[in-house]
Amino acid sequence: MSVVAEAASAHAKPAAAALPIVALDRVSRDFVQPQGIADRLAGLFGAVRAELRVRAVADVSFAIAEGEVVGLVGESGCGKSTLGRIVAGLLPPSAGRVLYRGVDVEALPPEGRRAYALGVQMVFQDPAASLNPRMRVAEIVGEAPRVHGLVPRTQSDAHVDEMLRRVGLDAGLKRRYPHQFSGGQRQRIGIARALAVRPQFIVCDEAVAALDVSIQAQVLNLFVRLREEFGLTYLFISHDLGVVEHVSDRVLVMYLGRVVEEAPTDELFAAPNHPYTQALLHEVPRIDTGRRLYRGIAGEIPSPLAPPPGCHFHPRCPHAMPICRTESPPLIEIAPGRRSACHLNAAA
Amino acid sequence: MGDWLPAGGRGTMSDVPTLRVENLTTHFETRAGVVKAVDGVSFSVWRGRVLGLVGESGSGKTVTGFSILGLVDPPGRIVGGRILFQGEDLLAMPPARLQAIRGARIAMIFQDPMMTLNPVLRIETQMVETVLAHEAVDRETARQRARDALGTVGIPSPDERLRAYPHQFSGGMRQRVAIAIALLNRPDLIIADEPTTALDVTIQGQILFEVQKLCRERDLALIWITHDLAVVSGLADELCVMYAGRIVESGPVEEVLTRPLHPYTIGLIGSVPSRNRRGEPLRQIPGMTPPLLHLPPGCAFRTRCPRVLGDCASEIPLLPAGVGRTVRCIHTDVMVPA
Secondary structure, three states: OHHHHHHHHHHOOOOOOOOOOEEEEEEEEEEEOOOOHHHHHHHHOOOOOOOOEEEEEEEEEEEEOOOOEEEEEOOOOOOHHHHHHHHOOOOOOOEEEEEEOOEEHHHOOHHHHHHHHHHEEEEOOOHHHHOOOOOOHHHHHHHHHHHOOOOOHHHHHHHHHHHHHHOOOOHHHOOOOHHHOOHHHHHHHHHHHHHOOOOOEEEEEOOOOOOOHHHHHHHHHHHHHHHHHHOOEEEEEEOOHHHHHHHOOEEEEEEOOEEEEEEEHHHHHHOOOOHHHHHHHHHOOOOOOOOOOOOOOOOOOOOOOOOOOOOOOHHHOOOOOHHHHHOOOOOEEEEOOEEEOOHHHHHO | OOOOOOOOOOOOOOOOOOEEEEEEEEEEEEOOEEEEEEEEEEEEEOOOOEEEEEOOOOOOHHHHHHHHOOOOOOOEEEEEEEEEEOOEEHHHOOHHHHHHHEOOOEEEEOOOHHHOOOOOOOHHHHHHHHHHHHOOOOHHHHHHHHHHHHHHOOOOOHHHHHOOOHHHOOHHHHHHHHHHHHHOOOOOEEEEEOOOOOOOHHHHHHHHHHHHHHHHHHOOEEEEEEOOHHHHHHHOOEEEEEEOOEEEEEEEHHHHHHOOOOHHHHHHHHHOOOHHHOOOOOOOOOOOOOOHHHOOOOOOOHHHOOOOOHHHHOOOOOEEOOOOOEEOOOOOOOOOOO
């Protein structure tokens, strides 16, 4: 709990010194491959087979204050989507607690549970896969507020029109099906669906990754505008550092299930502390740097099935020391509002 | 230009280009009408140089690459133009001759390496086959060459990895194998279609590093097709920006990116989130790419253009705009509001 309290006090603005909207306290999530028939039969005959266990998220704590935009970056398989789903309440953690406005979501009364479920919404990467192809847009956007009784049936139509207008879609198109829209428009429908239940917090999981650059800019601008109009809080998950840098106030960097660095956006991009963050920032092609020699960090991302012992990054790290191979570095505060998990900080 | 380029060894613009595409036109004749996927595209690429072909979905950049190798399937058809490879027209060539060039002198790297790799054959089998298809050497020589190619693209312990199947490689490693296969017959030209788009940032960095090195050391001509201006800015020498099947702007990469002339290029660059404009709204291009079946007459961009005037509805040619630069816009003197 102490970590969460610290994080919360460090980042909450004085005016909103209230509880963080969502906080994670030492959250882990494992995925275990269920035993198939063959394995169970083999088990009957005494063969013992190690179960396949992936720790997608390992011991993660952080807090998100009201009105904040937190970016979450990492490469494929680092657990950022799993973390996003845990924050949105779509996936329970295997260990640890998720707190919604200071209360453990497991202990919430039914009314509070509902407030959490509606208050935290999610926008997904692939709008084609996250919209029911057999439902009309009016139904996709209007269903949840009607079912939850947020909008009287008579005003349902007006509510849908209003939501579509807010995301920049023509309300006259609401009788259409998702396949009749372009990728950017479909993503807008997904955003309208999330907004329709009046959330305070939206988890955006690679919400602009599938879009062309010019359309991506339109949708990013929409996210920024909606944040102002509705006073929203975002957890913005992306592999694209440029996008995260543009929208976030604060950034979390994940590597193989662990948060390795956390810092205000400006500080992170100006002076990354963790060697992984440094490597990641160096690799990002930038339009404003001009011709340059690419260097490439050595090695591959290890399999999450068999992560290296100690610091997960040590096999690729240019600064690896003996201690890095045996001991996992804790995520400690290195400056006000900044945390990093690297033994170099202790050595310095 | 960076100091990483050795002065010698690189082709100069005065040479005969490795590839010269002239007025290439590829149409798809569908039931709904003729889709002009590539509509009069011309460019050249010299040895030792990288040409970036940039555009968004549906701009015709991939079809351009496929047309060069003759990979366009019906209902698609190349209806006009010339593709001169070292002076020889690929479109006028007998099929046997084309077959000898394709995969040997010209190689292609696809976005998805599994388009190159057969999932049920060992890497070794596939690589040896590629060598033997073009050259009468014995198996052992072919195998040696395959092993060397894997080493060149930075695959550790190439001898063991030759015995592996594609599914035993990670995405980045598979893309390296695809690049190694492209290199096997020592091509003069490689066409790379979004080869790093599906990869993680750190792996993309590794691949770009290998590609830069190869282009430098082997004096290859490279066409890099992508939607990502940032990748091209660090890699390419020349840049062609495509929109709705046409090149709308071309020139040396630094010049185009620092002083873009076409409103689409300006909009595209403004759309890229960058540290200079953090927190401010991104400049966005209004609207979306018009469907290729219903392109407006004249400039295809005019429905989204901030500087549109009445004469934009007439046919706009690609106009010269300074040394080595062209632009398909007749109002470049009009300022685009930032």
